[in-house]
Amino acid sequence: MMNPADQSGRDLELVARVARGDEAAFEELVGRHQHSVLNTIHRYVGDRSAADDIAQEVFIIVWNKSGTFKGKSQFATWLYRIVVNQCLQFRRKKKQALVSLDGLDPDRPPEALQTAVDHERAARTAAVKQAVSDLPDRQRIALVLSHYEGHSYKEIAEMMDTSVPSVESLIFRAKDELRQRLLAYKEA
Template sequence: MVNATPTQPAGGGDGGHRPTAEVSGPASELSERLLTARAAEGDDAAFETLVRRHGPVLLQLARRLLGNDGEAEDAVQEAFVSAWRRLPEFRGDAAFGTWMYRIVTNRCLNALRSRRRTQPLESVPEPAAPEHQSSPARAAESAASVHALATALAGLTPEQRACWVLRELHGLPYEDIAAAVGIGEPAVRGRIFRARRYLTEAMDTWR
């Protein structure tokens, strides 16, 4: 599980941090912009609120990209630690959640690129299959389709996989996907088109 409080940067003590009491209680109702501003000034409670708001969906994203719970948790934890350290530089050009999508996606892309250089296809971990309350036959069929999808996703380039997951499973607009992956919108559309075509062909027997 993602730890809600990253290790504070070196320096210890108060370090000029704002009192966290200002954010306790109604913190969950505070606006994203205000929470981000307070967190940038060193308010731990404000940052913890942001982590609680965005942690679950970011962990889901990392699991879908990496197909491995341990790697996903590490990626999100490292992303939040990085964000905590970089918050004073955050200019607010995008929402905090969009910014975190970029950081998590970048970390996952780096992991996927490294994996493609060092791992054979057969060793790529599969995403966890959802629990089913139907018959064993349906459950077995679902498990097989999850394995087929994992194999198909492993055949995509890291950028194609990220673009497809961000669009199809998380519903991000093309502009945000382009920022998260670090490519232009036309390139995003092209990668999604190729990913859809490849996955459609690879999963044809499961349609």
């Protein structure tokens, strides 16, 4: 398994080849990042099909714009900037439509979940998804990048084009909000 420095070096090598139109390099680059990109987007938008579509769009942008990547930052930082922008853009477009995440309401778990063996866990999972979905956009993306993708606050600040203290503040507020919501759910 490659260490992070080797991985980053390999990314730089691949993206340079992609900029020259190398399809095999592009396929390898997609393969290396598709899982984390898709999951970040899924946890942000909360819908599998929309996440799939946005993730494809992200890699299309990578293909089209690879020539503009100068290697000043890590490829992953550049890639996640695209992810953040696409997520925020999607959210802006769908602001009205995304009232409920995956149609899951913590107070009324769907039928399939009601009959599930682990009903309590399923309902709890739905509550967590809903609580994450209800966070303000920038708090949510910061939380997803930090908690689920394990990026450092410095990396997140670069990806979100903001400062480290702002990221700290976004995550503090996100967790505070989630704690209140999930505690309220538990008490109910």
